[in-house]
Amino acid sequence: MSRLVVVSNRVALPGESAAGGLAVGLQAALEARGGLWFGWSGKTVREDSGQLHEAAERGIRYVTLDLSRQDVAAYYNGFSNRTLWPLLHFRLDLVDYARETRAGYHRVNALFADRLAPLLRDDDTVWIHDYHLIPLAALLRERGVGCRIGFFLHVPMPSADIAASLPDHARLFGALYAHDLLGFQTERDAERFRSYARLFGGATPAGDGHLRLPDGRTLRVAAFPIGIDTRRIAEHAAAAASKPAVRKLQASLGGRKLAIGVDRLDYSKGLPERFRGFSRYLERYPEDRGRLTFLQIAPVSRGEVQEYRLLRDQLEGIAGHINGLHADPEWTPLRYVNRNFGHATLTGFYRMASIGVVTPLRDGMNLVAKEYVASQDPQNPGVLILSMLAGAAAELEGALLVNPYDLDGVADAFARAAAMPLAERRERWDAMMRPVERNDIHAWCAGFLDALQAEPPASR
């Protein structure tokens, strides 16, 4: 078996908690198979970028590189999170078109290529992840790297016209052609890429999801929906009831039902709309008032980016307003917490919650939805309210699917979930748990890597 080399911006280093689905997923995948994980150290240094660090644990060798303040500003906070992130989440209104950050993004990708190329062997399998590193494979090829390279996009692929609104889009997305396999979260994302490549990238369909590229090569484009470590999450959840944080939360509810949301504090997650949908539920179903507490966990994310800071201010205002409007002296309807929790605790919270609320405006997959399902007590499962605009909706048909912009629809879903009889809850949960068990993180990893191995190596 060839050595696996995973490359991603975010690396879950030993001893650090891995918030964010990419790091959570890759950690589980690499723990099972072993290999090299290469990426940003997460450190911002004063001097030049590029200093490498090494660590090893449980069969994983970690090689990470530091980035200078200027490079982090341009590559991560700038082009990745103020240009590509909104573009890929269908938010043209938030896209920053600054040229300087684009140059920084290409500079850092070239640095990744310079540092990674000497570590690679001819028979390695390289798997590059996400929008931070779109040009990397092409830069590795320029440096003589000939081994198989696959790419997986964790976020949505927008429609062709949205993608084409980015200046220099053909250079950026055309760089993806340097891979041997392109993976997306859902078939709809994969199809939107094929459509972009046909309309703007000089490619033609070559059957069975393949594209014929302008240079005559064929490239497979396919969906590989990411999963979770289902067994481990279910075990954590079953054992979590005795954890002090879980016991304290249970005691604090005073016999009321719990609804839970867990999201990075990100505008793609639809938190203002969710809070307003909850408020609409309390207005339209006054008989439910005082019977349910909604806990929203939202650790601060990308706090140096202006749009994220504004969102934080906005949410504090909305949360205060909702509680001011609906709270009683002995009941606070909305608890809003900016702390990060480990999975050992989080799974206990999920299991205690009668309702899981996952209503992003757009999401590549959303692992929280799958973790909520895997954490339930099979004898008495909760109900998942899920946005039809999350990648997870393609698999979790047993959820109450909602349009996250439709506040009345979200309000109705809260009411329906709170009143749902046990038989229907079990039926819906069974239908969701089957794909969550079948398409777990190990199946995702094996599925992508087998498909990459099956592609004939590109003749270069």
Ligand SMILES: O=P(O)(O)OC[C@H]1O[C@H](O[C@H]2O[C@H](CO)[C@@H](O)[C@H](O)[C@H]2O)[C@H](O)[C@@H](O)[C@@H]1O
């Ligand atoms: O690394 P950060 O900037 O702190 O952000 C965390 C991660 O957010 C995004 O996660 C995506 O990947 C998940 C797993 O496939 C998926 O379920 C979710 O829908 C996506 O939003 C981002 O794509 C990652 O690169 C970040 O590490």
Ligand SMILES: O=c1ccn([C@@H]2O[C@H](COP(=O)(O)OP(=O)(O)O)[C@@H](O)[C@H]2O)c(=O)[nH]1
């Ligand atoms: O306090 C928290 C909040 C989130 N997460 C984890 O972060 C990941 C979020 O992944 P998801 O795919 O839902 O969204 P992303 O943040 O990657 O966009 C999930 O595994 C969560 O359990 C966590 O460990 N602690």
